Amino acid sequence: MPFTKSQLDEIVNKYHTDGYVIIDGLIPDELYEPLCAAADEVTDKARRREWKDVRMVGKQFPPWVEGDDVWGVQNIMHPDLAQPVFAQWYGSDDLLDVSAALMGVTRDDMQFELFNILVNPLEKDYALSWHRDDIKATATPEEEEEELKIKHYSIQWNVALYDDACLTAIPRSHNRVRTSAERKANLEGGEMPGAQTLALKKGQGVFYNNNIMHVGKYNLAVKRRTLHGCYGCPPPGDTSRARNLLQHGLGYATDPAFKSTLPQSLWPMVDRLNGLQASMEGKEQVYSQDL
Numbered sequence: 001m002p003f004t005k006s007q008l009d010e011i012v013n014k015y016h017t018d019g020y021v022i023i024d025g026l027i028p029d030e031l032y033e034p035l036c037a038a039a040d041e042v043t044d045k046a047r048r049r050e051w052k053d054v055r056m057v058g059k060q061f062p063p064w065v066e067g068d069d070v071w072g073v074q075n076i077m078h079p080d081l082a083q084p085v086f087a088q089w090y091g092s093d094d095l096l097d098v099s100a101a102l103m104g105v106t107r108d109d110m111q112f113e114l115f116n117i118l119v120n121p122l123e124k125d126y127a128l129s130w131h132r133d134d135i136k137a138t139a140t141p142e143e144e145e146e147e148l149k150i151k152h153y154s155i156q157w158n159v160a161l162y163d164d165a166c167l168t169a170i171p172r173s174h175n176r177v178r179t180s181a182e183r184k185a186n187l188e189g190g191e192m193p194g195a196q197t198l199a200l201k202k203g204q205g206v207f208y209n210n211n212i213m214h215v216g217k218y219n220l221a222v223k224r225r226t227l228h229g230c231y232g233c234p235p236p237g238d239t240s241r242a243r244n245l246l247q248h249g250l251g252y253a254t255d256p257a258f259k260s261t262l263p264q265s266l267w268p269m270v271d272r273l274n275g276l277q278a279s280m281e282g283k284e285q286v287y288s289q290d291l
């Protein structure tokens with residue numbers, strides 16, 4: 001169901017104030033069961049290592065390495081996984097409309113980016129450490145202040161196929177330097193002041209500024225299949241998204257056969273991504289984090 005202008009205004013306000021916003025009803029009814037089935041299939045493949053592009057327990061950021069247990073499946077729109085329902089949903093109207101509103105652009109300005117799925121580990125509970133996705137935890141307050149000023153031209157989301165209480169964040173921390181208590185807890189461990197679990201009911205999504213202070217905690221006993229991805233909206237010629245994006249390996253999107261498998265709503269968005277990839281060819285890959 002399309003969002004009204006006043007609903008979108010309220011969503012955008014909450015997002016800018018708190019650094020995140022939780023939204024209902026982003027999965028059209030007819031896609032829910034097919035998405036669950038596709039999510040199980042790609043998760044099983046990843047757990048059997050028939051799909052190697054995975055997040056391994058013990059490693060928080062790319063580049064991903066070999067390991068024993070999987071906490072995420074990467075690039076789920078890849079044609080080799082043959083699950084077109086993921087692209088169908090990634091190109092669905094409500095998701096695109098709300099994402100465009102949150103970035104303050106129109107759908108014509110949007111860029112195709114990442115789409116992964118986050119899953120429960122099977123062997124033992126796992127937790128990431130507190131982080132902002134694009135600023136190192138070791139940054140000095142001065143570096144943090146400078147890096148927080150950088151505009152990211154993107155929107156990131158988690159949309160839960162099953163109830164999900166894995167993501168915890170510090171509301172309103174997306175645009176300010178950590179307090180000394182937060183910095184200490186971040187670097188030395190211990191209780192994080194102001195932490196709040198962003199619990200999702202099945203079908204709900206959280207859209208968040210990925211520089212909000214946040215952490216993931218994964219319980220092996222609770223089934224998690226949470227759609228996790230982003231879109232961009234870089235102005236023409238701006239390559240700043242490359243650092244965050246290309247570390248995840250989006251080469252598959254340059255194959256012309258790939259585009260033909262996608263809904264047409266995504267074609268101009270893929271062209272924009274591929275323009276960015278072409279302009280970065282031969283340049284050294286820089287990773288956002290070293291964990």
Ligand SMILES: O=C(O)CCC(=O)C(=O)O
Nearest residue numbers: 118133158166167215216
């Ligand atoms: O598991 C989550 O919801 C958060 C994952 C996360 O923080 C990350 O991938 O950087």
Ligand SMILES: [Fe+2]
Nearest residue numbers: 131132133214
């Ligand atoms: Fe993160």
